[in-house]
Amino acid sequence: MELSEFELIRRLGRKIPPRLRLPGSLTDDAGALKTVVGHAVMSADVVVDGVDFRSTAGNWEQIGRKALAVNLSDLAAMGAAPVSFTCALGIPKSFRARSVERVYHGMMRLARQQGIRFAKGDISRSATFFIAITVLGSTGEKPPIARSGAKPGDWLAVSGSLGGSFKAKQFEFMPRIREGRFLLEKFRPHALMDISDGLVQDLGHMLRASGAGCRLQLEAVPVSAAARKAHPGQIRAQLQSALSDGEDFELLLAVAPAQKMGLERAWKRRFPGVKLSWIGRFVSGKPQVKFYDHEKEIPGGRFRQAGFSHF
Amino acid sequence: MELSEFELIRRLGRKIPPRLRLPGSLTDDAGALKTVVGHAVMSADVVVDGVDFRSTAGNWEQIGRKALAVNLSDLAAMGAAPVSFTCALGIPKSFRARSVERVYHGMMRLARQQGIRFAKGDISRSATFFIAITVLGSTGEKPPIARSGAKPGDWLAVSGSLGGSFKAKQFEFMPRIREGRFLLEKFRPHALMDISDGLVQDLGHMLRASGAGCRLQLEAVPVSAAARKAHPGQIRAQLQSALSDGEDFELLLAVAPAQKMGLERAWKRRFPGVKLSWIGRFVSGKPQVKFYDHEKEIPGGRFRQAGFSHF
Structure with a gap:
């Protein structure tokens, strides 16, 4: 210098x-x-x-x-x-x-x-x-939203799309400030957090904090174009990327069933360019993710361990 | 790990x-x-x-x-x-x-x-x-005190004693929170800052921010026991240490003449274990330190350049 x-x-x-x-x-x-x-x-x-x-x-x-x-x-x-x-x-x-x-x-x-x-x-x-x-x-005037308030029966939603983000948008992603403000002001979801280390890993944090389990619908997970491009033709690898890559910086939220339709409509009007996907339901029981493809449970071992570590 | x-x-x-x-x-x-x-x-x-x-x-x-x-x-x-x-x-x-x-x-x-x-x-x-x-x-309710408010005629005061602090107290010093609170609540000095990189260097920042000069009375600078111990018998080296060593973390303040006596009395009552020394006066003119030994001006070149750099 x-x-x-x-x-x-x-x-x-x-x-x-x-x-x-x-x-x-x-x-x-x-x-x-x-x-x-x-x-x-x-x-x-x-x-x-x-x-x-x-x-x-x-x-x-x-x-x-x-x-x-x-x-x-x-x-x-x-x-x-x-x-x-x-x-x-x-x-x-x-x-x-x-x-x-x-x-x-x-x-x-x-x-x-x-x-x-x-x-x-x-x-x-x-x-x-x-x-x-x-x-x-x-x-x-309103208190912040913690990640600990998810209740059995709540819907799990995620903004945007997931996977391949380190390569595709680590430098370009726009923090979801407007979306977070909107959620707090208009709907106050039961729980809110961002996904920085991969969906499954961060969802695990929400589950432990909330003391609830979650049934994750794999078919509903929004796989990003970047994840698809990185693994052409390999559906399974694309999904793995969406579940466990870091750097998505999307919002993950728990929504009371009574609010689902209203939020969906209001979100579309307010953020026409940003997807909101309903990817699962919270259930009572151990704080762990159960993986489903439509009605069929998928053994989750191979999905579960992954996630970005700063160490 | x-x-x-x-x-x-x-x-x-x-x-x-x-x-x-x-x-x-x-x-x-x-x-x-x-x-x-x-x-x-x-x-x-x-x-x-x-x-x-x-x-x-x-x-x-x-x-x-x-x-x-x-x-x-x-x-x-x-x-x-x-x-x-x-x-x-x-x-x-x-x-x-x-x-x-x-x-x-x-x-x-x-x-x-x-x-x-x-x-x-x-x-x-x-x-x-x-x-x-x-x-x-x-x-x-009161706004914070900046370092930029010193006015010609103000007294320059410093808490505690200076020099040899890296060796003597870098790990033990107690941040002057109580003293700072007291000053803001009771006297609101014209300017306030902490000394972290050496008296002369940090005083220079106060002068530039305030657009004033300062006449520093060397005989009044509180030389620490650590600085004396580090340079036994060498008055000049002890003083240099008090003027330019880093890590003192004492408060430096500019006090309106009308407040000097009141502050001195109140400080002694409130902080009997902490010295408050009046080490100079602000003067109009260029933002620089002039060094005095009683009434005699001392060429300051040899004092001026020193100070801790984090680079």
Whole structure:
């Protein structure tokens, strides 16, 4: 790095338009925000070079965007609107200031689109390049939606389509903030979360948190075009990809039977470009997934273990 | 690491007493907090192995404590009370789960002492060990205090004593939260910040933000016992250490002349164990430090350049 810490901080600061910053974000020990009355949520996600992305391609804008996008997906998963975020960077000596500026640039473009303001940054030398972001969001007068409220009888729904996402859209996916807000405001599903490590693995988290089981209808799982393209003609591999690949960043929700039709209609009107698929029902019993093809139960062992690990 | 990501997360979760967590912090995509009406601040600080600490000594609790403490110092620097925090860890393959648990343990002990609640954690594999923490704080009905409000004529004051802190107290220092709260509530100094990279360097930031100069009285600078011990008999080296060593985490403030006596009295009553030293006056003119020994100006070139860099 040809610049000192402070020169780099100054240069990065210039990447952030004033209306995207909290007062004090560049000059004080903390960014200042006037809090809204109501409920807030706070989450953190770190992405590390070689684990969550690869910087070798020089795709700096994309990496910066992704680091913020995975955090925004956590806000969407609570039904929250984005408020502000912090960003800590670990930067190897070999990195050029221009590259780090491009990381910020990609991040700030998404911040503008999603209306989230930069609260504070920190940088440190590090042998491994990483971006650690924390987001603060608000659900206003209504409390956020946990993943723990699914009840036997509820329908399981998922937004968008699944599988092959690391390859197809890890850098382009749009966090489902609008969809999460809409769900919280209009329908308040019993449970809500995002899928980041694969449908079956993340559904397992919802089941354990809710103390319910789930009957998953394999024929209803929305297999993405990317998953189909990656395994031409191999239906089984396509499905496996939809069940266990990471990086989908779609919403998974538990919906009371009485709300199913209303949500389906309202969703179609509001989000004509985004699928909403009904992929199963919650059942009482052990928190585990049972796999069905229409009425026939499929031994699930081969589906169950998979899922992305950050370790 | 002998554990999977989820097993490790579960074990770390058990390190956090329930009353120290926000609802959802271990189970949902974000921790949920009911926000207070009023002003909030948000800050982030990352510490990296080999740069901000060395893990080789196996002092895991101390490292965890420090990672949170430097962040709390940023809240103190705004006059804010701690509310909640997130923590992202990068963990090398070679690390044992037990070590990471001890990091959490040290962090949580300080969290309990300072009344800040865990909002959300994230971990990722990383060749370099790092801890990235973000803190949310509140100043209630009063806005936070920036570092930019110092006016010519104001007195410059500093809490505690300076120098040799990396060696003496980098792991033990207590963030000046109570002192910062007291200042905001009772006196509202014109400017406030913490000293983390050395007095002269950080004072420089205050001067540039405020658009004022400063006459620093060297004879009044509170040289720490650690700085004296490190340079026995060498008055000049002791002073240099107090002016430029990093890791002091003391408060630096600009006080209107009319408030000086009142603050001095109230501070002594409230914080009998913590020094408050009046070390200079702000002056109009260029944002630079002029060094004085009583009435005699000292060429400052040799003092000015020093200060800790994270690069």
